[in-house]
Amino acid sequence: MQPSDIRVAIFSGNYNYVRDGANQALNKLARHLLDAGVTLRVYSPTVARPAFEPTGDLVDVPALALPLGRDEYRLGLGLSGGVRRDLAAFAPNLVHVAAPEITGHRAVSWARRNGIATVASLHTxxxxxxxxxxxxxxxxxxxxLSKRFYNRVDRVLVPSPSMGEVLRGWGVTTPISIWSRGIDHARFNPARRDLAWRRSLGIGDEDVAVSFLGRLVLEKGLGIFADVIAELKRRGVPHKVLVIGDGPARGWFTERVPEAIFTGFQSGDDLGRAVAGMDVFFMPSVTETFGNVTTEAMAAGVAVVAARATGAVDLVQQGVTGFLVPPTDIRAYADAIQQLVEDPALRRSAGEAGHRAAQRYVWESANQAALEAYLEVLAPQQSVDCRA
Structure with missing residues (x-):
């Protein structure tokens, strides 16, 4: 089987209406697949003003806004009659589901009833x-529920070995492949550091900017971040707090860390400049399956302090590129950050080591691995077709 023989229907809970690492990875995969000759169609909730233009043909699925103050996201409600007719006309030979929500379950059920191969990717x-x-x-x-979902498909794509271990711990027995992530190395590198930009924010050349990068949502560990900053202040550790990103928890975070400098949402080369302007990247989140922002910080030559959790444990080399800390240990986080603040040589060497380590993350090879997993899943189906 060749890539041009693949007709894949991709189901996403958020393909392009809110920008995040998961949907940007899916769009990059779609671009790689299309360039390789794959035919694809994407099914996802849509909004009138999405965050960015989708890659490939996008079909709207019925959805409702999420509760609990997260109404920027949509919950897919399943496969409407129109979606089913569109699917039948598209006639995929592979269904790729990117979220274990209602629509994802219905898509897997539809594929199984119709004898179509299935792949699920785990992003969050x-x-x-x-x-x-x-x-x-x-x-x-x-x-x-997640265990049941991932045991219903033919292959699971995870972004990191540690996430594969988590699935096995849940009791998932489906074959697992690694679909890693890449970095735009032209955008994220130490040469993007701009001291004039930092000065414009009130960060002096000798100041150490302890930084957060990502969407401002509680599940990114904002509470832990705020508690650690309070501990650094209590100890009298000199630093500035730089927050790159935006989101629904910004007001809450501003109250908890009132001295923080907020850049708001950054994109393109402005984002590369902002990341290179950090001195210590602090990521206490335990929700990551890979850690796109961690690799971007490393590529920019920034020392990392992160939760010892999935994603980060595959990226950060303890004591070399940064430090891994038990996820809720406020004192240990503060110890690690204080060490980097007070030892410029250590901070510099960790950043340089991280920059070198990040060079292995390339989108072309990462997405090619996903395409090869598609071909492996479809190989038995091709053998059956040939015997028929």
Whole structure:
């Protein structure tokens, strides 16, 4: 089988209406697939003013806004009659589902009834979200539902080995392949550092900017970040707080870290400049499956302090490119950051080591691995067709 023989229907809970790492990865994969000759069609909730233009043909699926103050996201409600007719006309030989929500389950069921191969990609640790919204008792249920979902498909694509280990721990027995992530190395590199830009924000050349990068949502560990900054202040550790990004929790975060310098949402080369302007990248999130922002910081030559959790454990080399800390240990986070603040040589060497380590993350090879997984999943189906 050749890539040109593949007709894939991709189901996403958010393909382009809100910009995040998951949907940007899906769009980059779609571009790689199209360039390789694959025919694809994407099914996702849509909005009137999406964050960016979609790659490939996009079909709207019925959805409702999420509750709990997260109405920027949509919950797909399944396959309407129109979507089913569109699917039948498209006639895919592979269904790729990117989220274990209602529409994702219905898409897998449709594929199984029609004898179509299925792939699921895992982008976010949704089971961890419950603890950030005082719904921790739901976490075991969400793990159980996720286990059932990923055991119904023919292949699971995970972005990191640590995430594969988590799935095995849940009891997922489906074959697993790694679909890693890449970096735009022209955008994220130490040469983008701009001291004049930092000065314009009130960050002096000798100041150490302890920084957050990403969407401002509670599940990114904003509460831990704020507590650690408070501990650094209590210790009298000199630093500035630089926050790159925006989101629904910005007001809450501003109250918790009032001295922080907020750049707002950054994109393109402005984002590359902002990332290179950091001195220590602090990522206490345990919801990451890979950590796109961590690799971007590393590529820009920035030392990293991160939670010892999925994603980061595959990226950060302890004591070399930064430090991994037990996820809720405020004192240990503060110890690691204080060490980097007070030891410029260590901070510099960690950044340089991170820059070197990040060079292995390239979109072309990462997306090619996903395409090869598609071909492997479809190979048995081709053998059956040939015997028929």
């Amino acid at each position: 640790r949704f089971e961890t979200y419950a603890r950030y919204y005082r719904l921790g008792m739901l976490e075991p249920l969400m793990i159980g």
